[in-house]
Amino acid sequence: MRVLLTGHLGYLGTVMSPILQAAGHDVIGLDTGLYAASVLGPVPVDPPALPIDLRDVTAADLQGFDAVVHLAALSNDPLGALDPELTYAINHRASVALAEAAKEAGVGRFLYASTCSVYGAAGDGLVGEEAPLAPVTPYAESKVWAERDILAMTDSDFAPTALRNATAFGFSPRLRADIVLNNLVGHALLGGEILVLSDGTPWRPLVHAADIADSFAAVLAAPVDNVAGRALNVGDERNNVRVSEIAEEVARAVPGAGVRITGEAGADPRSYRVDFSALREALPGFACRRSVADGARELVAAYREFGLDRAGFENTFVRLRTLQARQDTGELTEDLRPAQP
Numbered sequence: 001m002r003v004l005l006t007g008h009l010g011y012l013g014t015v016m017s018p019i020l021q022a023a024g025h026d027v028i029g030l031d032t033g034l035y036a037a038s039v040l041g042p043v044p045v046d047p048p049a050l051p052i053d054l055r056d057v058t059a060a061d062l063q064g065f066d067a068v069v070h071l072a073a074l075s076n077d078p079l080g081a082l083d084p085e086l087t088y089a090i091n092h093r094a095s096v097a098l099a100e101a102a103k104e105a106g107v108g109r110f111l112y113a114s115t116c117s118v119y120g121a122a123g124d125g126l127v128g129e130e131a132p133l134a135p136v137t138p139y140a141e142s143k144v145w146a147e148r149d150i151l152a153m154t155d156s157d158f159a160p161t162a163l164r165n166a167t168a169f170g171f172s173p174r175l176r177a178d179i180v181l182n183n184l185v186g187h188a189l190l191g192g193e194i195l196v197l198s199d200g201t202p203w204r205p206l207v208h209a210a211d212i213a214d215s216f217a218a219v220l221a222a223p224v225d226n227v228a229g230r231a232l233n234v235g236d237e238r239n240n241v242r243v244s245e246i247a248e249e250v251a252r253a254v255p256g257a258g259v260r261i262t263g264e265a266g267a268d269p270r271s272y273r274v275d276f277s278a279l280r281e282a283l284p285g286f287a288c289r290r291s292v293a294d295g296a297r298e299l300v301a302a303y304r305e306f307g308l309d310r311a312g313f314e315n316t317f318v319r320l321r322t323l324q325a326r327q328d329t330g331e332l333t334e335d336l337r338p339a340q341p
């Protein structure tokens with residue numbers, strides 16, 4: 001298939017491009033490169049791309065594509081809190097406009113990167129796709145509204161799927177140190193201590209970045225009736241873990257590092273355990289394969305090999321810090337467009 005991959009210069013996109021290419025797809029990216037220079041290790045080979053802001057895409061840009069895989073977004077809660085209106089503009093309105101443009105251009109499939117954080121404060125029971133949505137941040141709200149409006153466009157010619165990804169972990173050349181496992185491994189290696197700011201009790205479903213990429217490739221290959229118009233949780237029940245267990249797994253991967261649970265961040269309302277059986281039923285033969293322990297070992301090896309340092313850990317690989325730094329130097333405008341020279 002000829003696939004437009006938005007967000008191809010992000011953490012997940014940089015892992016997903018080669019996986020979609022290896023599956024035989026002709027991948028064209030679309031990304032304004034907010035973090036394109038935030039690379040740990042060798043610089044990746046990126047696919048060719050359309051240099052267009054998500055907010056400016058028209059149906060004419062999407063002619064000739066068989067599928068759109070839509071990752072581009074302001075990708076976490078702190079970014080959403082920075083400017084809720086900008087989060088709604090990019091994550092909700094521009095995402096819906098992209099799907100409308102794709103439908104108008106005759107693109108058959110649309111894979112939307114949603115998140116398990118749409119479930120918000122779900123408690124201890126397992127939540128499936130039919131569970132009530134209880135987003136607790138502007139980021140999660142923007143994802144709920146985008147998937148609602150995009151899935152409503154389903155018809156016999158247009159097959160959107162919302163993939164509700166668990167929180168990702170694992171190495172990507174465009175690393176993120178602001179997601180929980182990647183963050184705790186950094187604390188362990190650089191400070192000898194695995195610092196947990198919550199009380200450690202919240203449940204978090206985790207999934208390896210490469211398993212997310214594999215699941216998107218599997219959705220593209222699936223019979224359209226299995227996936228059209230559906231929301232699917234992406235992950236595996238074995239990786240439904242408490243934050244304290246994640247910390248213990250990191251301690252096993254970094255001998256000598258101790259766990260310190262401070263609780264200083266107060267109660268964390270984001271707690272949910274997720275049921276991933278619908279994904280396995282929709283994609284026979286597919287399963288997320290990588291464990292939290294696998295990810296911790298992989299990250300330790302990569303951080304050591306590529307020399308992750310404190311500046312990288314605290315700034316370069318923290319999405320919010322990178323955006324603020326690029327706004328401070330005048331490279332990016334307030335609404336996150338490249339400043340005109």
Ligand SMILES: NC(=O)c1ccc[n+]([C@@H]2O[C@H](COP(=O)([O-])OP(=O)(O)OC[C@H]3O[C@@H](n4cnc5c(N)ncnc54)[C@H](O)[C@@H]3O)[C@@H](O)[C@H]2O)c1
Pocket residue numbers: 006007008009010011012013030031032033034035036052053054055070071072073074075076090113114115116164165166167168169176179319
């Ligand atoms: N990483 C996770 O744990 C996780 C979990 C669930 C869902 N997701 C979703 O997956 C997607 C990718 O996440 P990620 O971790 O790779 O995030 P990321 O921040 O690393 O990448 C997002 C990419 O989108 C691009 N982008 C942002 N606004 C844009 C715009 N207006 N025009 C063009 N490009 C723009 C950025 O330049 C960046 O390369 C996001 O939609 C995110 O919400 C991620």
